Amino acid sequence: MMPQSAPSISSDALLEVDNLVVEYPVGSRIVHAVSGVSLQIARGETLGLVGESGCGKSTLGRAVLQLRRPTAGRVLFDGHDLTTMQGDALRLMRRRVQLIFQDPIASLNPRRKIGDIVAEPLVIAGVKDPEKRKQLVHEVLSAVGLDPTLVVGRLPHEFSGGQCQRICIARALILNPEFIVCDEPVSALDVSIRAQILNLLEEMKARFGLTLLFIAHDLAVVKAVSDRVAVMYLGRLCEVGPSEQLFARPAHPYTALLIEAIPMPDPDVRPAETVPVGEPPSPIAPPSGCRFRTRCPRADQRCSDEMPELRAVAPGQFVACHHPLI
Amino acid sequence: MNANNLLSVEDVVVDLPTPRGNLRAVDHVDLTVGAGRTLGIVGESGCGKTMLSRAILQLLPKKAKLSGRVIFDGQDLLQLPPEKLRKLRGRSLAVVFQDPMTSLNPVLTIGTQLIETLQEHLELDDAAAARRSVELLAAVGIPAPEQRLAQYPHQLSGGMRQRVAIAIALSCEPKLLIADEPTTALDVTIQAQILDLLAREQRRRHMAMIIITHDLGVVAGRTDEVAVMYAGRVVERAPTPALFKKMRMPYTEALLAALPKLDAAPHTPLPAISGRPPDPTRPLKGCSFSPRCRYAVARCQNEKPALEAAETKAHQFACFHPIEARADANA
Numbered sequence A: 001m002m003p004q005s006a007p008s009i010s011s012d013a014l015l016e017v018d019n020l021v022v023e024y025p026v027g028s029r030i031v032h033a034v035s036g037v038s039l040q041i042a043r044g045e046t047l048g049l050v051g052e053s054g055c056g057k058s059t060l061g062r063a064v065l066q067l068r069r070p071t072a073g074r075v076l077f078d079g080h081d082l083t084t085m086q087g088d089a090l091r092l093m094r095r096r097v098q099l100i101f102q103d104p105i106a107s108l109n110p111r112r113k114i115g116d117i118v119a120e121p122l123v124i125a126g127v128k129d130p131e132k133r134k135q136l137v138h139e140v141l142s143a144v145g146l147d148p149t150l151v152v153g154r155l156p157h158e159f160s161g162g163q164c165q166r167i168c169i170a171r172a173l174i175l176n177p178e179f180i181v182c183d184e185p186v187s188a189l190d191v192s193i194r195a196q197i198l199n200l201l202e203e204m205k206a207r208f209g210l211t212l213l214f215i216a217h218d219l220a221v222v223k224a225v226s227d228r229v230a231v232m233y234l235g236r237l238c239e240v241g242p243s244e245q246l247f248a249r250p251a252h253p254y255t256a257l258l259i260e261a262i263p264m265p266d267p268d269v270r271p272a273e274t275v276p277v278g279e280p281p282s283p284i285a286p287p288s289g290c291r292f293r294t295r296c297p298r299a300d301q302r303c304s305d306e307m308p309e310l311r312a313v314a315p316g317q318f319v320a321c322h323h324p325l326i
Numbered sequence B: 001m002n003a004n005n006l007l008s009v010e011d012v013v014v015d016l017p018t019p020r021g022n023l024r025a026v027d028h029v030d031l032t033v034g035a036g037r038t039l040g041i042v043g044e045s046g047c048g049k050t051m052l053s054r055a056i057l058q059l060l061p062k063k064a065k066l067s068g069r070v071i072f073d074g075q076d077l078l079q080l081p082p083e084k085l086r087k088l089r090g091r092s093l094a095v096v097f098q099d100p101m102t103s104l105n106p107v108l109t110i111g112t113q114l115i116e117t118l119q120e121h122l123e124l125d126d127a128a129a130a131r132r133s134v135e136l137l138a139a140v141g142i143p144a145p146e147q148r149l150a151q152y153p154h155q156l157s158g159g160m161r162q163r164v165a166i167a168i169a170l171s172c173e174p175k176l177l178i179a180d181e182p183t184t185a186l187d188v189t190i191q192a193q194i195l196d197l198l199a200r201e202q203r204r205r206h207m208a209m210i211i212i213t214h215d216l217g218v219v220a221g222r223t224d225e226v227a228v229m230y231a232g233r234v235v236e237r238a239p240t241p242a243l244f245k246k247m248r249m250p251y252t253e254a255l256l257a258a259l260p261k262l263d264a265a266p267h268t269p270l271p272a273i274s275g276r277p278p279d280p281t282r283p284l285k286g287c288s289f290s291p292r293c294r295y296a297v298a299r300c301q302n303e304k305p306a307l308e309a310a311e312t313k314a315h316q317f318a319c320f321h322p323i324e325a326r327a328d329a330n331a
Helices: A057-064 A087-094 A114-124 A130-143 A161-173 A191-208 A219-225 A243-248 A253-260 A301-305 B049-057 B082-088 B110-122 B126-139 B158-170 B188-205 B216-220 B240-245 B250-257 B298-302
Strands: A013-026 A029-042 A046-050 A072-077 A097-100 A179-183 A211-216 A228-233 A236-242 A311-314 A317-319 B005-018 B021-034 B038-042 B065-072 B093-096 B176-180 B208-213 B225-230 B233-239
Touching: A013 A057, A013 A211, A029 A057, A029 A072, A029 A211, A029 A236, A046 A057, A046 A219, A057 A179, A057 A211, A097 A161, A114 A130, A114 A161, A130 A161, A161 A191, A191 A211, A191 A219, A191 B250, A211 A219, A219 A243, A228 A243, A228 A253, A236 A243, A236 A253, A253 B188, B005 B049, B005 B208, B021 B038, B021 B049, B021 B208, B021 B233, B038 B049, B038 B216, B049 B065, B049 B093, B049 B176, B049 B208, B093 B158, B110 B126, B110 B158, B126 B158, B158 B188, B176 B188, B188 B208, B208 B216, B216 B240, B225 B240, B225 B250, B233 B240, B233 B250
Parallel strands: A046 A211, A046 A228, A097 A179, A179 A211, B038 B208, B038 B225, B093 B176, B176 B208
Antiparallel strands: A013 A029, A013 A072, A228 A236, A236 A317, A311 A317, B005 B021, B005 B065, B225 B233
16 A cells, blocks of 8 residues: 655654554455554644545544554554554553543443543552542542532433533543543534533543644534644545635545535525435445545546655645545 | 424423433424424434433434424324324334434345335335335445445445435335434544435435534534533524524533634643533533533522513513623624
């Protein structure tokens, strides 16, 4: 697989993903979930990762944290290659990185009390003093907007989806991590609760000096929290750029399609009649050349012959397309 | 109620017994839909929007208690014998659900399911039904429709399955189509295509439609009228442009404000609605939104506001302290 790389915008990259490949067998066939993705996330930055179901964005998030071992490529976290780390070294490194999932209720053990759930990372990290653990649990629950005295003795089913997501965030924060992968953290939540959780993530990011990889399918949500956005399609990056710039002037036809497809809450914006672009092909047999070419209005022979590499089209903005819009 | 209404829902109440006590899912709702019109019903999970649609279709859980009247095409559906009701559903009253796998039978081919529906309601012979099925699949944008007839639902993608479910719903030329979160399970590029398809078929067939959704973006450009539900009640109802431009109910305003905006700079804090909806088994004495409302006063906690007309008869809201019509300040 040819490398696909976006030059770093900053030399102070906390995370550097280098030509990452994740493939796994389904029966006798191979799913090409992530096919040579490279990206950097600077310390203190939020990188949004968008794409439709099956594009490999969640697999990429998990492979970064080594929850699924990549087939090839490197993941450098603060200079250390996580892909070659094993055992205790990896466990120690994992304290510095955390994950928040889409379904907050399913992420909490239904039989355990909230206080124990949030304290568990401390237990695993070897904090032996129960008083110390209790104090840290109370601090982090207060930080996410829950009243510790009312919460610690109760079970997950006594809480709503939004409150469960607050508990998940508290659990992710308790070891004072530097980097969090948020995998669709608000997709399962109602609009009125979603805004609360997005604001909370932003507050926590500022307060704890976090760096985030924010994975979601909703572009408006991603734009609300991200400094830069990476657009993924069928296992490859189409475009990476600063959020506002990317939304104002998308360079990849797929980015433009995603932006056009967002239903606008404004009755004066008549939805444009969509171009019948069909559906994404299977990641088991991705198209040759550019993977988006089967749905792209600009595709020609070159797009099926030659895989486009990411290249700069504007300051900080990179696109993998033979016929970009800018 | 206006005689021109294809559907009128009058004082409908749905109660569900639960171990924690009675749950009032739908609380005295009145709605109307004219022939060929589109009504959007918007609300968050648990607001009663799906139970209301089930009440219209008479597809409520067995233990549910339903009262009120549902007049469709001149008949009160609550009084119809089951056999007549069954004939009506699928024929002039059709539905598309969120997850097409709940409406498609996994062990029957697409063709069998389409042909069965056509023969059941339209008494077509085999050849005519097969011909019509191919036409329908082509109309909903399914490539190679002849080959699809022999396929099973699991062989199709989510978007294609939803197209098949729409083809079945449209097969008998319904007068009213109820689409309950028809695109929530689909990706954004597929969502736009399915919404376009529904709009196109609606225009072509002069069919009335109810779109039930949690997404204000879905109703904005695609409905004539919107009803906003909260805690089982309709709290605001208006022609779509009026709802978005001159909303009166603080909940509607808060719901719209809480959406991330594409034209806002990154890291702009969102005006979130504090708290969460009330427990439906513990109804509040006053306005259900009052605990979360920034305009609430003592009266809001003690008295339930009725759904009443604003400056025009078509625009109704249930609030003691509605947002004043601003002189296009935000326009």
